[in-house]
Amino acid sequence: MSVISIRNLSVTFPGDAGPVQAVKDVSFDLEEGEILGIVGESGSGKSVTCRAMLGLLPRRATLGGRILHHGQDLTQPAAMQAARGRDIAMIFQNPASHLDPLMTIGDQVAEPLIFHFGMSRAEARAEALKLLDAVQIRDAAGRMSAYPHQLSGGMKQRVLIATALACRPKLLLADEPTTALDVTVQAEILALLKTLNRERNLTMALVSHDLGVIAEICHRVIVMRQGEIVESGRLRDLVHAPKHDYTRLLITSQPGRLPQMTDQRPDSAPLIELRDLSLHFPGKGDKVVRAVDGVSLSVRQGECLAIVGESGSGKSTVARAVIGLNAPTGGDILYEGRSVVGLKGEALTAFRRKVQMVFQSPFDSLNPRMSIQRTIAEPLWRHGLATKAEAMDRALELMDMVELPRSLAGRRPGMLSGGQCQRVGIARALALSPRVLIADEVTSALDVTIQAQILKLLTRLRKEQDLTVIYISHDLTVVRKFCDRVAVFRTGQLVESGTTAEVYADPKAAYTRDLIAAAPDLDQALAGVT
């Protein structure tokens, strides 16, 4: 029996250049007890479809078609209000921002019970406690009076799940529920959702950009692109025999299916060495935050070294220390055998020319009011390496190098896609002909198909420019394909390091094993599905 039937759903937003149709004539059914995956890239309409099912679209959106639930059409406000939070509930991408920061966890979970079932506050809180237990929050009784900021990201998502389950809904919508979480936490949350589906016969729609995540728990999958359903069916069938070109592209872009891009070369001399490096910051009260604690590591000439770890592991802090943005509180950083800690003036500038960085957020790291040609040219003339005219010419060459059409030279970042912006960021970093490129989560804000392109570009540039790359990432599957050696970080300490092949084949540390096991991978998940 269908829990919900979407018939010819369309959603239109008013735009500057006329109305924009975000969802076009989409129809599908959700059968009782199944987990349906909705996969697609940014702008595919997957989240809009999901939000439409709960009437969470902004007022300016116009809705067409029908959303049928037990004979009621949920596009009608009264029917939606009756079903919302009771029969259908939802969890969201960023658990931190979806909890009211001023209200205790217990009260937030109890709220729908008080409203929908007319429970007293005490009854509702007693029920909330059971729910927190059910979503496996340790010390649930103690957490009842905690505020959201006192919980970790995974805990917050569990609280949101508990809230969603409060009124025993038949359908749970999950919009990228694990995207903002660390891989090990992601694995736990997915396992929890799977358990809830099995034990409570809870029907789910899971929206994700990550086929690996979808493959972990979904029975059936819908592929969306530009507001339309491109293909649907059992994931296994879809992966083995994709009918649509886009589905094929999506599958070949999965990090696990990318070609091996590592570059096994004989051991070369170390270019950068970290010796017993520590960065401690003053924390709350008398506490000291050991962001990086006694790390010794060397980066060899010409290699691609991955620094992997979860949030708070200190991986970005290490990178910032290398380019001199954070001063170490202990240990030393050597570049070609000479210490670069405490460099000033000319010497620091000269060093920074050699080591350039590309940042995570492609839009935020570019000046929105500057044309991309100027953006790329700026470091050259700022460093006095070229006249402005020469720098502008060189910028065009750099655009060729990162495969950006020259016709985009006069555009501003706002008129480019995320992938194009990231190419601008790379071109700007290459402008000073650096020897080392530090790439800090450069693909994590990008769609998988774009990620595949950027990785290919970086691999080509590495060879052509003889670059040494420090690749900071939380994505173990990408690292496995792209990096020669890997260093695993956890809470400021180096857990393990070695060649990527060795570490993946035979991880020494338990934490590394957990990380590798938790990383969602399409093929492994498919192999596990019976």
Add this chain to the structure above:
Amino acid sequence: MHYLTFIGRRLLHIVPVLIGISLVSFLLVMLVPGDPVRLVLGPRATDDAVAAMREAWGLDRSLLSQYLTYVGNVVQGNLGDSLKYRLPVWDLIAQYLPRTAFLIGYVLAMTVPVTVLLAVTAARREGDWPDQVIRLLSVLGMTIPVFWLAVIFARLFGIQLGWFPVSGYGEGFLGHLHHLFLPAVSTSLWLAPVLTRNLRGALVQQMDADYVAACRAKGLPERLIFRRHILPNSVLPTLNLLGVMIAFLIGGSVVVEIVYAVPGLGALMIGAVLGRDYFVIQGLTLVYALVTVLVTLVIDLLTAAIDPRTVG
């Protein structure tokens, strides 16, 4: 428990501020050009008389010892004597302060409910005509100078219509309310728009917050979401602005107090400045600073009571 430690820490922060305040108010008189003794005794006093007075006042001692004496006196409530009234400064302030405090309380009682009402209306009807009208009136209210408004009100409601007295403080609570009505309205008409714009902005921002979408997903009705979630999250910036404004009003009530001849701190200050009544100026500086510290403290404690993140 956390909240108590927060209060303790916050109180500790005040200590250096108080030391700074005492230093500034002490040096204020020291740095005044001319000799206060000469000022008191007049230009024709003999050198012996001046020397005797200097000794009597302790002005011949070191700056540090004078400062310590000053702090000792202040702690005991001794702010010196007014040169003009020949009265202890503390008695003068104790006489004038309640009137200004009453005026500010009156202003707040008028402003806060109106602000909340207008801001909520504007935010809930964002972009619609009520919002446009409220925004227009806000700009108008902020651009009209208080002194001009005060003079016009005094003429219209005070003299022509005779509804309200245009000077004095009145007798008894109702008398105060009646006498201070026009000064309070004149101030409110400027204060309410400032606060309304601030609160409306915060409300509009919070209405788009993710947790609001999450509340809708829970099936809560809009009214409940607004009251229980959006409003508490929006008041914090406005509360802090209100604190700054109250501190500002203590010193900034001068204009309306002069126009409406309210015998409050502002009037006392103007008289003291014009009459070079140094010890009154010194005492008032101290009081203004202390009240500001106190208001900031109260606002911080309120903020911490609403927002658990501040307590940490």
